[in-house]
Amino acid sequence: MIMPLGKQLLLPASPLFIWTSLIAALLLTMLGSEPWMPDLLALVLVFWTIHQPLRVGMLAAFCFGLVMDVHQAGLLGQHALSYTALSFLSIMIHRRVLWFGAPSQALQLLPLMVAAHVLELVVRLLSGGSMPPWTFWISPLLQALLWPLASIVLLMPQRRAPDPDLTRPL
Amino acid sequence: MPLGTIDRSPPPFFKQGPSALSRLFVFSALAVFLMVADARLGVIDPLRSALATALYPLQWLALQPGRGLQALGRHFDSLDQAQAQAQAARKELAAQLLRAGQVEQLTQENQQLRQLLELRQRLGGPAQATEVIYQAADPYSYKVIIDKGMAAGVEVGSPVIDSAGVVGQVTRVHPLVSEVTLLIDRELTIPVLNTRTGLRSVAYGEPSEDGLELRFMAANTDLQEGDLLTTSGIDGIYPPGLPVARVTRIMRRAESAFARIYAQPIGQVSAARHLMVLKPLKSQLPPQPPAQEASPTGRKGGRP
Numbered sequence: 001m002i003m004p005l006g007k008q009l010l011l012p013a014s015p016l017f018i019w020t021s022l023i024a025a026l027l028l029t030m031l032g033s034e035p036w037m038p039d040l041l042a043l044v045l046v047f048w049t050i051h052q053p054l055r056v057g058m059l060a061a062f063c064f065g066l067v068m069d070v071h072q073a074g075l076l077g078q079h080a081l082s083y084t085a086l087s088f089l090s091i092m093i094h095r096r097v098l099w100f101g102a103p104s105q106a107l108q109l110l111p112l113m114v115a116a117h118v119l120e121l122v123v124r125l126l127s128g129g130s131m132p133p134w135t136f137w138i139s140p141l142l143q144a145l146l147w148p149l150a151s152i153v154l155l156m157p158q159r160r161a162p163d164p165d166l167t168r169p170l
Numbered sequence: 171m172p173l174g175t176i177d178r179s180p181p182p183f184f185k186q187g188p189s190a191l192s193r194l195f196v197f198s199a200l201a202v203f204l205m206v207a208d209a210r211l212g213v214i215d216p217l218r219s220a221l222a223t224a225l226y227p228l229q230w231l232a233l234q235p236g237r238g239l240q241a242l243g244r245h246f247d248s249l250d251q252a253q254a255q256a257q258a259a260r261k262e263l264a265a266q267l268l269r270a271g272q273v274e275q276l277t278q279e280n281q282q283l284r285q286l287l288e289l290r291q292r293l294g295g296p297a298q299a300t301e302v303i304y305q306a307a308d309p310y311s312y313k314v315i316i317d318k319g320m321a322a323g324v325e326v327g328s329p330v331i332d333s334a335g336v337v338g339q340v341t342r343v344h345p346l347v348s349e350v351t352l353l354i355d356r357e358l359t360i361p362v363l364n365t366r367t368g369l370r371s372v373a374y375g376e377p378s379e380d381g382l383e384l385r386f387m388a389a390n391t392d393l394q395e396g397d398l399l400t401t402s403g404i405d406g407i408y409p410p411g412l413p414v415a416r417v418t419r420i421m422r423r424a425e426s427a428f429a430r431i432y433a434q435p436i437g438q439v440s441a442a443r444h445l446m447v448l449k450p451l452k453s454q455l456p457p458q459p460p461a462q463e464a465s466p467t468g469r470k471g472g473r474p
Contacts, residue, residue, distance in 0.1 A: 077204035
């Protein structure tokens with residue numbers, strides 16, 4: 001892959017770390033019970049779909065969506081649908097978005113997060129739900145704002161020098 | 171060189187499976203199918219139960235930090251607070267002792283009267299104490315998950331109460347946990363009786379208002395703010411006489427033949443930690459004669 005100039009060469013991502021981070025995000029998302037809380041699982045899924053599209057794709061997004069539906073006791077498939085769409089949109093932009101700096105990346109991801117939320121809202125309204133409180137719309141905003149932080153944290157294991165005694169960037 | 175010898179398929183490096191668009195279609199179609207099957211056909215429950223059971227250890231794990239913090243917080247409660255609580259509990263106990271005495275006497279009297287009238291014994295079913303594991307983090311619905319499931323004999327449709335009154339109904343049962351739809355959920359309806367006038371009606375969940383709404387009540391209905399609504403017992407699910415709600419607002423408007431009546435649940439709908447699951451009345455009643463139709467007065471409460 002052609003790399004932007006001046007970027008650090010990253011170590012290969014460990015599959016173990018990818019899945020551990022996804023499970024951890026699932027746990028954290030399970031803890032939240034307010035509508036405004038960011039959907040960390042969606043954020044981490046988007047992150048790995050953009051950085052490792054061959055490892056984490058739509059199948060993973062679909063399965064995690066099903067798990068979220070069961071946890072929230074909602075209609076089975078609504079999160080699966082919105083996560084699948086989110087994963088598709090991430091795959092569409094994954095070659096382009098990494099050439100930008102972190103704030104611009106977050107700005108480009110904001111429409112994705114909003115689109116996933118709107119999709120979920122439409123499904124709920126079609127299945128006879130009511131409008132959620134306005135704080136519902138804070139959640140995609142927070143997800144986009146957390147993107148730079150997620151990029152730092154989730155890339156940490158790959159930023160280590162091949163020989164740990166040379167430099168310790170962590 | 172003949173054309174047939176050239177390997178025209180791309181090298182494996184470029185093979186990435188089906189295109190993103192086709193995968194999107196497949197998974198979206200699957201998700202839509204699941205939604206339709208879940209909402210209309212009801213054939214997905216085994217899958218949901220299996221997933222819920224597999225998810226249970228994770229949920230348990232996710233709850234441990236919060237539980238630990240709570241335990242720590244209780245540990246450091248001040249002595250004053252503990253004494254105040256004990257004082258309040260003693261007062262409450264004294265007040266309840268008085269009532270308990272009366273209730274015993276009344277129960278006895280009632281029993282005698284009923285025996286005189288040769289009425290069937292009033293049904294008082296077995297109850298199960300459960301604890302709320304978590305509230306479903308869905309901004310559109312009001313459900314809690316309790317820690318008893320099929321393994322503990324919880325049935326779909328069972329009424330759920332707390333120390334103050336009815337809080338909801340079990341709508342889904344998994345092997346280890348169950349879902350309770352709360353009274354204020356839009357999908358739940360409960361038949362109620364006004365204790366002051368004996369008027370029967372059906373209360374619908376209305377989360378955007380006080381919690382419950384009595385629909386289709388004529389504008390001249392005899393209802394006052396502060397009226398106590400209890401379960402009427404004619405639905406075959408809820409035992410009669412459990413407190414449900416208190417009427418908070420009545421709006422009578424000239425342009426409508428119906429009044430808008432809102433009520434607030436008496437049970438701790440959004441804060442209860444410990445709940446009791448009762449057996450639905452119907453499982454204790456003798457089977458109805460086949461010719462007789464179910465009474466039209468709102469039997470439904472959530473999903474059957």
